[in-house]
Structure formats: structure tokens, C-alpha cells
Amino acid sequence: MMTIYDIAREAGVAASTVSRVVNGKPGVKEETRRRILALLEKYHYSPDVAARGLVKQSTRMVGILIEDIRVSHHIESAFVIEQELTKRGYCSIIMGAGAEEEKKLESIRLVEQRRVEGVALIGSMFSGEAVQRGIESYLSGIPVVLVNAYMELPNVSGVVIDEEKGVESCMELLHGRGRKRIAFVTDQETPSNRRKLEGYRRKCREYGLNPEPLIYRVGERSVEEGRRMTERLLTEHPETDGILYSIDLIAAGGVRAAVDKGYKLPEKLALMGIDNSIYGEMCNPKLSTLDNRRYDSSVIAAELLRLGMEEGIRSQRRLLPCRILERETT
Incomplete structure (x- = not known):
């Protein structure tokens, strides 16, 4: 696998110049930038996200918890959130938390150990006391977003379906x-x-x-x-x-x-x-x-989580109205 130093050596520039191109920073001549970009494409260069995270003290990891991965509308919501955050450069861990309150609490503890920068909890089942204790104990320093639930904590936002x-x-x-x-x-x-x-x-x-x-x-x-x-x-x-x-x-x-x-x-x-x-x-x-606008609520949840991770933790509650789709049984 090509490293940033290999690319720099072949391009005849310093590794710091390649780094500026990789990160989209100014200060590189256009001809040099084009030459480096061509080499990056030629060798399918991919930056070491983990190493960059160590430098920036950032993991770009997000936790997504659902009660039961067999429930279709919850796993679809998790998929939408994961896809939206992937576009922004985040990697998601999706976990099934289980129906029991104490299992949900344990899942929150486990996801915190993965050094995630934000957490999405999908479904109204995550509005209980055990989950609130878990957020206060393990996730108080990062943004948390609930889908179809809300609790009044300073780092928690919720998208509630009416x-x-x-x-x-x-x-x-x-x-x-x-x-x-x-x-x-x-x-x-x-x-x-x-x-x-x-x-x-x-x-x-x-x-x-x-x-x-x-x-x-x-x-x-x-x-x-x-x-x-x-x-x-x-x-x-x-x-x-x-x-x-x-x-x-x-x-x-x-x-x-x-x-x-x-x-x-x-x-x-x-x-x-x-x-x-x-x-x-x-x-x-x-x-x-x-x-009940599963897709819309999931997109909003992903955006609230992103804003919390990138612009500072805040608490918001969004209420979405439902709409009737009439087909053949009414």
C-alpha cells in the first residue's frame, strides 16, 4: 500500500505538500496539485483514518442502537442515518440493544467504550429510566439523538413523530x-x-x-x-x-x-x-x-447528530406530523 511519503517521493515534493492536497488545503500550485491528484488516483491512495484521528483526537465513529435488528422500520431508520453520516465521513457501529432495560444500559456502556463521537437511539423504547441513567453516566460529553423519543438532558435531541x-x-x-x-x-x-x-x-x-x-x-x-x-x-x-x-x-x-x-x-x-x-x-x-415519515425523521436525526459533533452539543426537540396514504382498504 502506498504511503504519503511514497506519493511525495514520486511527485518530487515534500510529504507536507501531499498532505495539503489530500486535506483540500490551499498553498499548492495548481500544476503540482494536479500531478499529486493523478498519483493519488493511480495508486488508489486512501488516508489512514485511524492515524489522522489520533492526531486530531477524533475517531469519526458514531454509535447507532436499535432494540431489535429484526424490526424492519427500525433497521431502515438505522440504514438512513448510517448513509447520511457516511456522506460526511463518519463510520457507524450498529448494535442491537435488546428489549430489557438493563441490556439497553449495557449497550450504551459498550458503545461508549468504542470512543464514539455521537450516538443515535432508534425507537420510543429508548425513553426509559435505565437509558437516561446510561446517557448521564456514559454519554454526557457527546451528542445523543433519539428517533421518535425525547428526554430533557442537555446533550440530547429528539425527533418525535406525532x-x-x-x-x-x-x-x-x-x-x-x-x-x-x-x-x-x-x-x-x-x-x-x-x-x-x-x-x-x-x-x-x-x-x-x-x-x-x-x-x-x-x-x-x-x-x-x-x-x-x-x-x-x-x-x-x-x-x-x-x-x-x-x-x-x-x-x-x-x-x-x-x-x-x-x-x-x-x-x-x-x-x-x-x-x-x-x-x-x-x-x-x-x-x-x-x-410516520421514517425516512424524514432519520435524515433529520442524522443532521442533528452531525451538528452536535461538529458545531457543539445542543438540545433540540423536533415534532413531525404524520400523513395518511389512502390505498385500497379504505
Whole structure:
């Protein structure tokens, strides 16, 4: 592998001149710069990032934590953040933190040991007390960004999706289409799902409905579990004419169950998911969904993290509205 000294020797210049070209600094004649750039390209020269980091006391490393790498919308968010920061010259470590609070705390400790310069935590599950203790104990000197969560710490910023208002908009759409008995099928207990349920309950009360009998919880996040729970819901409450699902994944199972039971969608039964994932587009009929702007929130999170690392730590809270994507099930 060619070093900066090999390039300098062949170009007939000092190593410091090659360094100025590599780092885009002025003070080099244009003819000399072109000659050095041609040699850099010829030998596929790549600067030693680790060595440069030692000089600058910078690692250019970022930690990205998600609870479960099998959850598609969280890993997609991690991918967007990683790609955005790669454009800026950062390298990302992506870790699965696990569902237990103490495992999240341990993951925060582990990522701090990698000398990261910033950390992104993806999902509302990272808003608990153990995570806050971890940030205060291990990450207080670097910027931290939460996606779909926020906590009031001086080095923490958050991009929060207004899913509560988004669910209210879904209820307004369904009620406006004449739906009188709207159920809600949710998955695991998370701050995000609690906000969704609060929006659902508020609108039910406004429409004179008792929401509690029509709230069903699946045992796990899967298409099959969504199918099974929808079959049970429609058997126990055959008067149901609308169903909201906390994520598209279980809603896809709901579409399958409704079709298998002979329901005409959306004439007799309207269905909506949340998160605008690939599962909604793969359904037949295609699933209407609440777009919680996963891509937008991830881009904003990456930019907030970059600004914190390059321009100084600050605390910000961004609230993003959702938008409804109507397809064939409403």
C-alpha cells in the first residue's frame, strides 16, 4: 500500500505538500496539485483514518442502537442515518440493544467504550429510566439523538413523530366514511403505542364509543399473529366495520383474515395500518396506512447528530406530523 511519503517521493515534493492536497488545503500550485491528484488516483491512495484521528483526537465513529435488528422500520431508520453520516465521513457501529432495560444500559456502556463521537437511539423504547441513567453516566460529553423519543438532558435531541395526532386523523377519516364500530389492534407496550392508543381513545370518546372492548393486543409482531387476532376480533365483535393496526406488519395479517372470511374491503370493513412499510404495498388489496415519515425523521436525526459533533452539543426537540396514504382498504 502506498504511503504519503511514497506519493511525495514520486511527485518530487515534500510529504507536507501531499498532505495539503489530500486535506483540500490551499498553498499548492495548481500544476503540482494536479500531478499529486493523478498519483493519488493511480495508486488508489486512501488516508489512514485511524492515524489522522489520533492526531486530531477524533475517531469519526458514531454509535447507532436499535432494540431489535429484526424490526424492519427500525433497521431502515438505522440504514438512513448510517448513509447520511457516511456522506460526511463518519463510520457507524450498529448494535442491537435488546428489549430489557438493563441490556439497553449495557449497550450504551459498550458503545461508549468504542470512543464514539455521537450516538443515535432508534425507537420510543429508548425513553426509559435505565437509558437516561446510561446517557448521564456514559454519554454526557457527546451528542445523543433519539428517533421518535425525547428526554430533557442537555446533550440530547429528539425527533418525535406525532402519531397521536396521526391516529386521530385516521379515526376522523374512518368516521367520516360512516364507520361506527372501529377497533384497534396493537402490538407490544411501547411509548409510541401508548400515544397511538391515546389518540384512538380520545376520538372514541368524542364519537360516543367505549374503546376498551375493541382494543386487542397481539402476542408477537408477525403477519400470522395479525391474522389470528383479527379473526378473533371479527368473531367476538361481528359489528366491527373499521380496524386500525399499530403497525403494517400485523395489519397485513388482518387483510388476509378479512379476505378469507369473505369481507368486502372497504365496502363492509375498512382497514388501516401505521408506518408505511413494504408490507402495506404487498397486501391484496393494498393497505391504507399512516405514514410516520421514517425516512424524514432519520435524515433529520442524522443532521442533528452531525451538528452536535461538529458545531457543539445542543438540545433540540423536533415534532413531525404524520400523513395518511389512502390505498385500497379504505
